[in-house]
Amino acid sequence: MSYAIIGFGKIGHALAKAFARKGIEVSVATTRDPKSFAADAAAIGPTIIPKTLAEAVKADIIFLAVRFEAHPDVAKVLPTWKGKTIVDVTNAYGVPPEELGGQPSSKFVAKPFSDGRLVKGFNHLLAGVLDQDPAVHGGRRVVFLASDDDAAAAEIGTLAENLGFSPINLGGLSEGGLLVQARGKSWGRLIFKDLIKFDG
Template sequence: MTYSIVGTGNVGKALALQFARSGILFGIANTRGPDSIAPLAEELGDKVVPMTLQEALKADVIILAVPFWAHREVAKAATTWQGKIVIDVTNAYGVPLSDLDNLPSSAIVAKALPGAHLVKAFNHLPAGVLKQEPATAAGRRVIFLSSDDEGATATVAALVEKLGYAPISLGKIAEGGQLVQARDKSWAPLIFQDLFKKEQ
């Protein structure tokens, strides 16, 4: 299984740090090219591979950590999305519902990536929290997942575990997934909820 992170803003960097901490090899890309990522790769070590956007989109699992509307530019950069698992970390806060056809924002992202299996995850915690150790004295930090594809959810749940978090599935995007999706200028109930799962 190959992984890549698209986006080198605060959230993309926080996730890159967790991959590096966990010893998982991954590619990372942005629209500015690999040279702009070299300092981050140097800081995080040899598990980080700076890539062009096109190279990063060849991974089996692609983490989309870009501003919401930037997903359209990313969508055009791939030759095919067929069979890819895309983890949607975007938040559409401030985007009028009419611009989303009154659909959950992840449904709009999924439409732009035909053939991809989309899983909403990692978007409910701010970058500053995502940078922190996933396991604490209180337990493992919870990451919520929602998807219309159970197989993709299982794959992402396994990755979440590898990174040291506790995955919790909310079910389908239009149902439980609404609990982690911003709508217009309101945050969903589970966004910013920094919860922990105690070990049995």
């Protein structure tokens, strides 16, 4: 299984650190030349591999850590996303609901990624929190997941566990996705919930 993070801002960096902590290789890409952020990637760890966008999207699982407005540009990189799982880490805060056609933001994001399997996840933690080790006070930091594809949600749930998080599946995008989305000037009820699960 191969992994890529598209977008290397604060959230992209935080996700890369999560992979580095566990020694899991992950590609990182932006629209810029990989040489321009190679030093940043190397500073995080040897398993963080800078690539071009065209190379990075060959991965099996792709974290979409770009600004919400940029997701259609990423979608155009491939003619089809069949066989790929896209983790939507975006937040559509400031985007009027009418621009989304009244849909949950993740359903809107899923459209241009034709044939891909989309999972909403890792978007409710602030970069400064996501940046930290998820092992906290003897428990594990929670990440919420929502998807209309149960197998994809399970796949990302397993990855989240491998990264040290405790995944909680909220169900489909129309139900669970609403709890962890932003759009217009509102936030879903579970956004910014910094929860820890204790295994007992």
